[in-house]
Amino acid sequence: PAVAESPAVAESPAVAESPAVAESPAVAESPAVAEPVQLTEEQLAAKEAERLAKEEDRKRKEEEKKKRDEAYEELSAVKTQDGTIEFLVQERVKGGLRGEYNGLRLFLPASQFGMRKSVPEDDLNAAVGTTITVKVHELQSDDTGYKSAVVTRKELVANEFWGGIEAGGVYDGVVTSVTQFGAFVNIGGVEGLVHISKLSKSRIDNASDVVKKGDKLKVTISAVDKEKKKLSLSHKEHEEDPWKNLGSEFPNGKRVNGLVKRITQFGAYVQIAPKIEGLLRIGELSWGIRVKTPADVLAEGQEITVEVLNFDLEKHQISLGYKQTLPNPWTDLPTSIPVGTDITGVVQQLSTQGAVIRVNGEIDAFMPRSKMSTVGKERKAPFEVGENVNCVVVDLNAETCSLIVGMKNEAGEVVNAFEERTNERSGEGSHSRSGDRSHSRSDERSHSKQSHNSFPDASTASSTVTLGDMLKDMDKSNLMK
Numbered sequence: 001p002a003v004a005e006s007p008a009v010a011e012s013p014a015v016a017e018s019p020a021v022a023e024s025p026a027v028a029e030s031p032a033v034a035e036p037v038q039l040t041e042e043q044l045a046a047k048e049a050e051r052l053a054k055e056e057d058r059k060r061k062e063e064e065k066k067k068r069d070e071a072y073e074e075l076s077a078v079k080t081q082d083g084t085i086e087f088l089v090q091e092r093v094k095g096g097l098r099g100e101y102n103g104l105r106l107f108l109p110a111s112q113f114g115m116r117k118s119v120p121e122d123d124l125n126a127a128v129g130t131t132i133t134v135k136v137h138e139l140q141s142d143d144t145g146y147k148s149a150v151v152t153r154k155e156l157v158a159n160e161f162w163g164g165i166e167a168g169g170v171y172d173g174v175v176t177s178v179t180q181f182g183a184f185v186n187i188g189g190v191e192g193l194v195h196i197s198k199l200s201k202s203r204i205d206n207a208s209d210v211v212k213k214g215d216k217l218k219v220t221i222s223a224v225d226k227e228k229k230k231l232s233l234s235h236k237e238h239e240e241d242p243w244k245n246l247g248s249e250f251p252n253g254k255r256v257n258g259l260v261k262r263i264t265q266f267g268a269y270v271q272i273a274p275k276i277e278g279l280l281r282i283g284e285l286s287w288g289i290r291v292k293t294p295a296d297v298l299a300e301g302q303e304i305t306v307e308v309l310n311f312d313l314e315k316h317q318i319s320l321g322y323k324q325t326l327p328n329p330w331t332d333l334p335t336s337i338p339v340g341t342d343i344t345g346v347v348q349q350l351s352t353q354g355a356v357i358r359v360n361g362e363i364d365a366f367m368p369r370s371k372m373s374t375v376g377k378e379r380k381a382p383f384e385v386g387e388n389v390n391c392v393v394v395d396l397n398a399e400t401c402s403l404i405v406g407m408k409n410e411a412g413e414v415v416n417a418f419e420e421r422t423n424e425r426s427g428e429g430s431h432s433r434s435g436d437r438s439h440s441r442s443d444e445r446s447h448s449k450q451s452h453n454s455f456p457d458a459s460t461a462s463s464t465v466t467l468g469d470m471l472k473d474m475d476k477s478n479l480m481k
Helices: 041-080 121-127 154-164 417-431 473-480
Strands: 085-093 096-101 104-109 131-141 147-152 170-179 182-187 190-195 216-225 230-234 255-263 267-273 276-281 303-312 317-321 342-350 354-359 363-368 388-397 402-406
Touching (some): 041 104, 041 131, 041 147, 085 104, 096 121, 131 154, 182 216, 182 230, 190 216, 267 303, 267 317, 276 303, 354 402, 363 388
Parallel strands (some): 104 147, 190 230, 276 317, 363 402
Antiparallel strands (some): 085 131, 096 104, 131 147, 170 182, 170 216, 216 230, 255 267, 255 303, 267 276, 342 388, 388 402
């Protein structure tokens, strides 16, 4: 009974008569279902203007799209026909240039601007605002249907270049690379070779001595091969003549310091000023020693003092002397070893004409065959190269640097094999065989064919040099008849 009649459950006022649930004003009178706010005339006008603007924008975009589509189709036909269009460059953008063609956006890559691999920034900027002729390279359309095109002028520029270039034309170029044999120069996007022989008016050993990569160089077209697309260029015509006004700077007799640049069999080339080389001939290397090759005296890269012997401005030639800067041993020779002096020398060279004998360690004398002892029909010299020989001074001319020596016989007289053979044959009478006369060949040929340092010619021989020393074989045979 305590549970059934509990007044707390049966008559609870909080549940039966709760005013918060039965008559809640928040639910009965909610403002969300109130009447819509009325717009003013100004607001209605603004909304209408906005709608009209959107409509205008939509129509404009449709019109632009239609125009682009038409331009796209037009460019498709141009591309098919390999034609060209006029392209108005509007702005410089990353990677190239941009413009429009009848509303269709065009892009000209920098790599397609011309023939150059790397186009100078100044050239690209200068193209903005100009109209250039281009070809359609590629037509593009993205997923949204937006159309554009990529254009090029590379082929057009190349055709124009090769069609107009001719030998003799002068261009301003840029050195792109340097090799040992020349330099490659870019002119208008085409590279041509300037051979090392055409880089300078003076002889050079390496192109890098004259130019380097990036140098601006004026060149002349020396040869064009349009089929192979090759150019031969020359720069030396545009180089200032390094020989100009050098006549007063290098008068004859002046001594200057030089650098041996290269050695040949006949001498050496010595640089005495930038791009100025003179020839030092082999005969000007030593006063008394017969030089076989200039490399025995000089080395490339060696610094020496030389004397200017002759200067020819018109021919761009300078003759130099090296021995002129050294003491001349011939000056005191007439007094130190006059004619008739007994001396000792070392055999340097043997030939059919005679032998080269070095005396005093600095003078190469000549001993004719006729001045050698024990030289019979075998024509064999009585000594070998490197052997010490006792001899006597037969002729000496310090002015022409000529020294002739001979050997003495047992009687202490200078050997004269020609006279001895002449006397022998005179005793045989007129019945001498022609075969015997064949052995009367000259002991030497004209000394003028040898180095003037060692071998005098007939005009400089004194009376101690017999006529037989100077005659040829046939002349000797005629004298014996």
